Amino acid sequence: MAGNRTFTMIKPDAVGNNHTGHIIAKISEAGFRIVAMKYLRLTPERAGEFYAVHSARPFYKDLVKYMSSGPIVAAILEKDNAVEDFRKLIGATDPAKAAPGTIRNLYAKSIDANAVHGSDSDENAAIEGNFFFSLTERY
Ligand code: CMP
Numbered sequence: 001m002a003g004n005r006t007f008t009m010i011k012p013d014a015v016g017n018n019h020t021g022h023i024i025a026k027i028s029e030a031g032f033r034i035v036a037m038k039y040l041r042l043t044p045e046r047a048g049e050f051y052a053v054h055s056a057r058p059f060y061k062d063l064v065k066y067m068s069s070g071p072i073v074a075a076i077l078e079k080d081n082a083v084e085d086f087r088k089l090i091g092a093t094d095p096a097k098a099a100p101g102t103i104r105n106l107y108a109k110s111i112d113a114n115a116v117h118g119s120d121s122d123e124n125a126a127i128e129g130n131f132f133f134s135l136t137e138r139y
Helices: 012-016 020-029 044-050 060-067 082-090 103-107 122-132
Strands: 005-010 033-040 072-078 116-118
Touching: 005 020, 005 082, 005 122, 012 020, 012 072, 020 033, 020 072, 020 103, 033 122, 044 060, 044 122, 072 082, 082 103, 082 116, 082 122, 103 116
Parallel strands: none
Antiparallel strands: 005 072, 005 116, 033 072
């Protein structure tokens, strides 16, 4: 059975371009409940740790630099079938391939500055949520 929680980050490009409110509204309108949320800036070390799974990929260095370049919003979201439904809401990783009306289609600029992150499995949703939030920070 699919889990009911996912994890997201609104990335530096979207926060810097004042899209935070619009993106949170889209998430809420799509039926997700916000379980935890915080505004912060990642250090390069923490960004590297978060994306360690990509450390062998050619884009890793730029990704870490980019994700620590400005503030982000991290959140845990709740809804039935959360991981899959959220990935549909945000669209393809490359905004040029994201379906019309998806968050990346509306707000992302490039595959690096792609507005939002969404967990790709229930297991990673739990790992990523735990990376940012302690048990007493969720509701
Ligand atoms: P995200 O869902 O946060 O997970 C890893 C990120 O790496 C991805 O979004 C993109 O922003 C970034 N990235 C850069 N180049 C690529 C690529 N070729 N394939 C996948 N992700 C990429």
